[in-house]
Amino acid sequence: AAAIPGVGTVASLAAVGAETAFFIESSALLTLSVASVHGIPVQNHQQRRALVLSVALGESGMQIVQRTVGKTAKNWGPLITSRIPGGSMATMNKSLVKKFITKYLAKRSALLVGKMLPAGIGAAIGGAGNRAVGKGVIKNARDAFGPPPARFPENRIIEPDA
Numbered sequence: 001a002a003a004i005p006g007v008g009t010v011a012s013l014a015a016v017g018a019e020t021a022f023f024i025e026s027s028a029l030l031t032l033s034v035a036s037v038h039g040i041p042v043q044n045h046q047q048r049r050a051l052v053l054s055v056a057l058g059e060s061g062m063q064i065v066q067r068t069v070g071k072t073a074k075n076w077g078p079l080i081t082s083r084i085p086g087g088s089m090a091t092m093n094k095s096l097v098k099k100f101i102t103k104y105l106a107k108r109s110a111l112l113v114g115k116m117l118p119a120g121i122g123a124a125i126g127g128a129g130n131r132a133v134g135k136g137v138i139k140n141a142r143d144a145f146g147p148p149p150a151r152f153p154e155n156r157i158i159e160p161d162a
Helices: 007-037 045-057 059-069 077-081 086-115 121-145
Strands: none
Touching: 007 045, 007 077, 007 086, 007 121, 045 059, 045 077, 045 086, 045 121, 059 077, 059 086, 059 121, 077 121, 086 121
C-alpha cells in the first residue's frame, strides 16, 4: 500500500488500522474458542474482556490476573472466571487495558514504520511482524489454558447476559 508516494502513505495507514482491528477480533475469537473447548463458560462481559486482554498480553496479563485473584496457577485462564468481586474485576480490566495499550502500541509503532517502506519491503516486514504477534497470542492461549481436554465438555445452552 505504501508503493505510491502520498496516497500510498494514507493507504498504508488505513491498512494498518484495519489489520489492527482484525488482529484484536481474531485474538478475541481464538481466546473465547479455546475457553469454550476447555469447558470454561465466559458469560459475563467483564470476564470476557479480562480473558481476551490477559491472553493478548501473555506474561504481563497473567501477572495482573494472578495479583488480582491472589492465586497463582500454571494454567491461569480459569482464574478469571472464578468468583472475583465486581470492583476487583473492573480494576483488573483497567490495568489490563492500560497495559495492553502501552504494550500493543509499542509493538505496532515499530511495525508501522516498517510497513510503510515501498517496493514490497514493507509488505514483507508487515507479514513477518503480524505472524510473530499472532504466534505470540496462540502461545499465550496455550499457556493460559494448557493442553486441550481429552474429551470435549458436554453441550449446554449458555444464556446470554441480559
